[in-house]
Amino acid sequence: MTDDIEKKVYRGRIKVPYKHTGGAYVERFITEIGKSNKILGVKCPKCNKVHVPPKMICHECFEKMDEWVEVQNQGIVKGFTVVTHSTPIMPLEPPFAYGIIKLDGADTDFVHIIKESAPEKLRIGMKVKAVFKENPRKRILDIEYFEAI
Amino acid sequence: MKIPKHDVAVVGIGQTKFRSKRRDVNIPEMIYEAVKMALDDAQLEPKEIDAVIIGNMDHFEGINFSELLCGIEAAPGYLKPVVKVATGGTTGSSLAICGYHNVASGIYNNVLVVGWEKLNEGGATTGIITAFDPVWERPSLAGALGPLALMAGMYSAKYGITPEQAAKVTVKNRSNAANNPFAHLQMPNITIDYVMSSQMISYPLRLHDCCPQSEGACALIYANEQETKKITDNPAWVHAVETAHYYTFGTDDKMFDLPTATIASKKAYKKAGISNPVKDLDVAEIYEPTSWSELSWTEALGFCKPGEGGKLLDEEITQMSGELPVNPSGGVLSTNPIGATALVRVAEAAIQIMGRGEKRQVPDVEKALAMGFGGSLWTEIMILGKNPMR
Ligand SMILES: [Zn+2]
Numbered sequence: 240m241t242d243d244i245e246k247k248v249y250r251g252r253i254k255v256p257y258k259h260t261g262g263a264y265v266e267r268f269i270t271e272i273g274k275s276n277k278i279l280g281v282k283c284p285k286c287n288k289v290h291v292p293p294k295m296i297c298h299e300c301f302e303k304m305d306e307w308v309e310v311q312n313q314g315i316v317k318g319f320t321v322v323t324h325s326t327p328i329m330p331l332e333p334p335f336a337y338g339i340i341k342l343d344g345a346d347t348d349f350v351h352i353i354k355e356s357a358p359e360k361l362r363i364g365m366k367v368k369a370v371f372k373e374n375p376r377k378r379i380l381d382i383e384y385f386e387a388i
Numbered sequence: 389m390k391i392p393k394h395d396v397a398v399v400g401i402g403q404t405k406f407r408s409k410r411r412d413v414n415i416p417e418m419i420y421e422a423v424k425m426a427l428d429d430a431q432l433e434p435k436e437i438d439a440v441i442i443g444n445m446d447h448f449e450g451i452n453f454s455e456l457l458c459g460i461e462a463a464p465g466y467l468k469p470v471v472k473v474a475t476g477g478t479t480g481s482s483l484a485i486c487g488y489h490n491v492a493s494g495i496y497n498n499v500l501v502v503g504w505e506k507l508n509e510g511g512a513t514t515g516i517i518t519a520f521d522p523v524w525e526r527p528s529l530a531g532a533l534g535p536l537a538l539m540a541g542m543y544s545a546k547y548g549i550t551p552e553q554a555a556k557v558t559v560k561n562r563s564n565a566a567n568n569p570f571a572h573l574q575m576p577n578i579t580i581d582y583v584m585s586s587q588m589i590s591y592p593l594r595l596h597d598c599c600p601q602s603e604g605a606c607a608l609i610y611a612n613e614q615e616t617k618k619i620t621d622n623p624a625w626v627h628a629v630e631t632a633h634y635y636t637f638g639t640d641d642k643m644f645d646l647p648t649a650t651i652a653s654k655k656a657y658k659k660a661g662i663s664n665p666v667k668d669l670d671v672a673e674i675y676e677p678t679s680w681s682e683l684s685w686t687e688a689l690g691f692c693k694p695g696e697g698g699k700l701l702d703e704e705i706t707q708m709s710g711e712l713p714v715n716p717s718g719g720v721l722s723t724n725p726i727g728a729t730a731l732v733r734v735a736e737a738a739i740q741i742m743g744r745g746e747k748r749q750v751p752d753v754e755k756a757l758a759m760g761f762g763g764s765l766w767t768e769i770m771i772l773g774k775n776p777m778r
Binding site: 249251253255256257258259260261262263264265294295296298299300301303 | 410411416420435450460464506523
């Protein structure tokens with residue numbers, strides 16, 4: 240082998256148009272948000288925890304959950320980070336925050352956007368409320384963001 | 389080869405009704421149907437399961453580390469060992485064999501194994517192509533269909549197997565599928581003409597020479613002898629497992645006769661005390677991705693001599709009424725949820741041993757063979773029996 244041989248690197252260009260079926264629980268949650276700006280969770284028949292976002296199985300109890308309950312559109316921030324760099328997949332133009340939010344009436348945490356970026360205005364324990372999109376598109380971002388109360 | 393510490397049995401079986409798409413459920417919701425059925429079948433509480441082994445091909449649905457999501461939300465894996473197995477077409481049989489080893493070795497008293505796929509959500513062929521050498525193979529022979537078509541052509545040329553004989557396999561398997569409530573393509577009135585006049589896909593393979601793409605899941609629970617006694621008096625005992633993997637680079641190996649099937653089955657027969665598979669086995673569930681492959685695989689598994697796969701079928705030995713029915717469930721030509729496909733072979737073999745096959749039941753099954761095929765012409769074998777080995 241000599242140095243004048245090109246060290247070829249082959250480019251892979253695989254593109255797959257994946258589809259991801261939402262399923263019954265996603266369907267109901269997203270539909271209700273778009274229709275009436277209500278946030279729904281499901282309650283485990285065994286441990287009584289209310290899961291938001293809703294899903295079929297309580298992973299701790301491995302019980303199927305069928306009881307739908309409405310939770311509040313507001314809750315407490317349990318943790319946050321501020322996004323400063325922009326990438327093409329960002330839902331908003333930075334800066335903004337991602338927060339772990341426990342909605343009033345829910346027992347699980349919910350990750351969403353907080354439209355606030357000044358660290359002095361953000362704190363763990365602060366109260367936030369959901370702001371809904373005017374024209375829902377059946378996505379989790381039909382809750383456009385949370386804002387400080 | 390060491391003697392396993394424990395005898396192991398299949399004590400619970402679950403599977404979904406397989407379809408081309410399930411728009412009503414997402415992935416964990418779909419898998420849960422099979423898991424719940426297996427737990428109910430064994431009458432076990434979720435907390436009684438020691439470990440979960442789950443498998444599919446990540447690339448097919450575009451969900452990497454699917455065991456994170458599915459091991460917890462679709463199977464009782466929370467705070468327990470959850471392991472992912474993915475070996476291509478053999479994923480289901482690798483799951484079956486890993487589950488077996490984990491109990492036979494004494495590591496766990498029971499293990500839940502789950503195979504699944506939701507093939508309408510992505511691109512199986514694209515996923516398969518990523519398994520091939522990026523420089524030499526991807527631009528030409530990569531994928532499943534091309535190599536299988538080449539194999540069919542070479543096999544036919546060497547032994548004089550005809551397209552009619554291949555079509556007869558599809559007719560047998562899809563009419564068998566009509567007796568299996570879980571099968572995807574159930575075609576009780578299918579004819580040889582119908583298969584032979586279907587669209588040419590990749591010469592000599594026509595549409596109905598090929599397996600479908602299916603969505604669904606299969607779950608099995610294995611237990612050691614002590615737990616099995618508590619769970620059921622009608623288990624299916626594992627008598628032998630064998631794996632033979634190799635790699636064919638491009639076309640540098642003979643692309644028919646499936647040498648791994650010959651090697652794996654011979655070893656498994658020896659362990660299970662089988663000297664004449666047609667006489668000693670009562671039923672076989674084999675992994676035939678195409679009609680032609682079933683003929684070739686029956687040769688490789690020693691059901692007949694090389695080149696006599698067509699004759700074996702013509703003599704009706706592999707029909708439901710024959711001496712060794714092959715694929716009473718309808719086989720892979722009827723149902724192919726890739727990560728579950730080979731596990732369905734094991735589940736169906738166990739169902740036959742337990743005598744729970746209803747309309748697809750073969751009478752008086754004492755010994756059954758299940759086969760997985762995939763990867764780079766890999767074979768995995770499991771032999772199940774009515775009684776424990778010792
Ligand atoms: Zn619970």
